[in-house]
Amino acid sequence: xxxxxxxxxxxxxxxxxxxxxxxxxxxGAGAGLLRFARNTWRPAAVLVAILLVWxxxxxxxxxKPYLVPSPxxxxxxxxxxxxxxxxxxxxxxxxxxxxxxxxxxxxxxSAVVMVYSPTVxxxxxxLLLFAQVIPKIAIAPxxxxxxxxxxxxxxxxxVLMAFFPIVISTVxxxxxxxxxxxxxxxxxxxxxxxxxxxIRFPAALPHLFAGLKVAATMAxxxxxxxxxxxxxxxxxxxxxxxxxxxxxxxxxxxxxxMSLLGVVLxxxxxxxxxxxxPWHASRRTDSATTTL
Amino acid sequence: xxxGNTTTQRSADATGTGATVEIDEVAVRFRTKKKDVTxxxxxxxxxxxGEFVAIVGASGCGKSTLLKLVSGLLRxxxxxxxxxxxxVRGPRRDIxxxxxxxxxxxxxxxxxxxxxxxxxxxxxxxxxxxxxDELIAMTGLTGFEDAYPNELSGGMQQRVALCRALLxxxxxxxxxxxxxxxxxxxxxxxxxxxxxxxxETGTTVLLVTHSIAEAVYLANRVIxxxxxxxxxxxxxxxxxxxxxxxxxxxxxxEFARATGRIRDLLGATTTAE
Numbered sequence: 001x002x003x004x005x006x007x008x009x010x011x012x013x014x015x016x017x018x019x020x021x022x023x024x025x026x027x028g029a030g031a032g033l034l035r036f037a038r039n040t041w042r043p044a045a046v047l048v049a050i051l052l053v054w055x056x057x058x059x060x061x062x063x064k065p066y067l068v069p070s071p072x073x074x075x076x077x078x079x080x081x082x083x084x085x086x087x088x089x090x091x092x093x094x095x096x097x098x099x100x101x102x103x104x105x106x107x108x109x110s111a112v113v114m115v116y117s118p119t120v121x122x123x124x125x126x127l128l129l130f131a132q133v134i135p136k137i138a139i140a141p142x143x144x145x146x147x148x149x150x151x152x153x154x155x156x157x158x159v160l161m162a163f164f165p166i167v168i169s170t171v172x173x174x175x176x177x178x179x180x181x182x183x184x185x186x187x188x189x190x191x192x193x194x195x196x197x198x199i200r201f202p203a204a205l206p207h208l209f210a211g212l213k214v215a216a217t218m219a220x221x222x223x224x225x226x227x228x229x230x231x232x233x234x235x236x237x238x239x240x241x242x243x244x245x246x247x248x249x250x251x252x253x254x255x256x257x258m259s260l261l262g263v264v265l266x267x268x269x270x271x272x273x274x275x276x277x278p279w280h281a282s283r284r285t286d287s288a289t290t291t292l
Numbered sequence: 293x294x295x296g297n298t299t300t301q302r303s304a305d306a307t308g309t310g311a312t313v314e315i316d317e318v319a320v321r322f323r324t325k326k327k328d329v330t331x332x333x334x335x336x337x338x339x340x341x342g343e344f345v346a347i348v349g350a351s352g353c354g355k356s357t358l359l360k361l362v363s364g365l366l367r368x369x370x371x372x373x374x375x376x377x378x379x380v381r382g383p384r385r386d387i388x389x390x391x392x393x394x395x396x397x398x399x400x401x402x403x404x405x406x407x408x409x410x411x412x413x414x415x416x417x418x419x420x421x422x423x424x425d426e427l428i429a430m431t432g433l434t435g436f437e438d439a440y441p442n443e444l445s446g447g448m449q450q451r452v453a454l455c456r457a458l459l460x461x462x463x464x465x466x467x468x469x470x471x472x473x474x475x476x477x478x479x480x481x482x483x484x485x486x487x488x489x490x491x492e493t494g495t496t497v498l499l500v501t502h503s504i505a506e507a508v509y510l511a512n513r514v515i516x517x518x519x520x521x522x523x524x525x526x527x528x529x530x531x532x533x534x535x536x537x538x539x540x541x542x543x544x545x546e547f548a549r550a551t552g553r554i555r556d557l558l559g560a561t562t563t564a565e
Contacts, residue, residue: 180391183365186383188412198408202399279399279440 035274069249074256077249089257091234095151095223096261099158103215106159107166108208114167115174115200116192132164136222140229154226154234161222162215169211173204206280209273216269220262235261311377312464312496313339313362318371320357330521331357335371337515337524341463344490344497346507348554349517349525355500357522359466362498363387375464385413388457388495392469394449396441402452403428403437409459420459427455430489447478454486458493467499471506483509484538491534504558508532508550509541516557525557 051071057063058070065073078085114121136157143153177200185195227236235258242250273280320332332354339345347355360366361373364384373380375387396405403424410420428434431451441449450470457465470486471479487510490497501507507514514528531546541547 178393178395180393180395181397183360183363183383184389184391184395185412186365187363187385187387187389188409189383189385190412194412198411199397202397277399279442 100219103162111170157226158222173207346511354522388462
């Protein structure tokens with residue numbers, strides 16, 4: 001019995017391909033979604049536990065309600081003015097997603113140019129680094145001066161925040177390609193465009209997605225930083241207002257919605273990764289699949 | 293024995309020289325930060341259509357450099373390299389290249405990895421698909437067509453790389469330690485299969501290897517190279533029958549003579565260092 005189970009185990013852990021494993025490949029979109037769901041219940045459980053602790057702390061009156069409102073009060077605030085929260089959430093979502101999208105386009109394009117032209121890379125890298133290290137909160141007022149009170153300064157800050165991880169990860173990804181693969185491509189008579197489309201870009205995708213996940217959370221921060229500096233709508237505005245009025249339930253509600261926004265964006269990117277890269281995700285062990 | 297050979301003969305006839313690969317007094321020097329390194333010097337070779345030539349030598353003697361020269365991935369510092377009588381000036385499309393690592397795209401199945409060759413060359417789809425089926429059957433990949441590289445063993449991955457290199461029926465196959473990463477048993481198996489595939493296709497093969505046994509079993513001629521700067525120490529003709537059973541060949545007196553001679557040469561050159 002024991003001996004049999006060890007054999008089974010060994011078979012299971014044997015390098016794939018030793019047996020005809022083509023049939024039991026864990027791939028495809030459906031399997032990806034299933035794996036995704038399997039990996040989500042643990043973080044969900046932790047979240048429930050945190051809510052429970054929060055509720056117990058406030059229910060037992062361990063802290064004053066005006067310092068930490070109960071989960072119920074916080075929910076009531078949202079339910080009392082659903083239109084108000086929906087509007088401001090939509091504004092921040094819009095700024096975040098637009099900033100993120102622009103950062104992807106600009107980031108990937110600059111990465112491609114940098115990989116193909118060492119001159120551009122050398123001249124652009126210091127500038128990139130400079131744009132990254134300068135505190136966004138410090139230059140955000142400048143964008144307000146330049147671009148006014150509307151949505152555009154917030155989008156610009158979001159782009160600035162999200163841009164850097166995308167460029168770095170795409171450059172790394174495109175450079176990590178096996179040089180022999182590129183030589184092979186040359187003997188196949190492939191031009192630079194073909195090599196890029198069929199070899200370089202797909203090979204960079206795992207790195208790109210790693211960068212996108214970081215960038216997604218950065219974009220939310222960027223949009224809110226922009227709103228903090230000067231806005232009359234958006235979640236950053238809601239939080240500032242609530243802070244000024246010592247309205248902690250609204251403050252908490254704003255904070256939670258904002259975090260949820262970041263998490264949702266992150267999950268969307270991760271979901272996309274599962275769908276686009278089944279070949280890559282399938283090689284990971286279950287425990288390492290998600291950072292949620 | 294069909295298309296590969298006729299292509300070779302056609303281009304050979306056109307130039308009148310006859311040789312598939314000609315290397316004339318080639319030298320390769322690399323410039324590093326500190327000093328110039330001579331990788332190859334005074335290398336002259338002539339490889340006839342349909343030959344199987346193995347290149348052996350110590351690590352770093354420029355064996356792989358030699359293949360890169362023939363493929364046009366690298367230009368010689370001096371001397372001339374000709375393929376089918378034409379000067380090699382840039383990457384050549386009329387070759388098949390195989391590296392020690394299979395260099396497969398991990399997001400493509402075995403079949404689609406082989407098809408990459410056809411896609412890059414813009415081959416007609418139906419024709420390419422038929423050719424892939426042929427190659428899969430020939431290399432024993434049947435049943436693994438739809439497996440991804442990470443699901444294949446090293447030997448299977450190398451078979452996929454071989455199919456990819458043979459897809460366009462190249463008249464010349466360049467192999468850079470193709471079985472170096474395989475275990476001994478798989479390696480022997482692959483040797484037997486490569487020998488059979490070479491006889492079936494009639495392709496001219498240049499094989500770089502570290503294994504003396506592999507070189508002698510597979511090749512008609514073995515080129516022994518000296519350590520850096522690499523040059524040809526001796527060319528050994530292997531006088532074994534065309535039909536080579538692996539076990540019988542290993543115990544043949546001619547096999548012992550050839551391997552012994554190569555071992556002497558490599559030993560002599562290393563002790564001389």
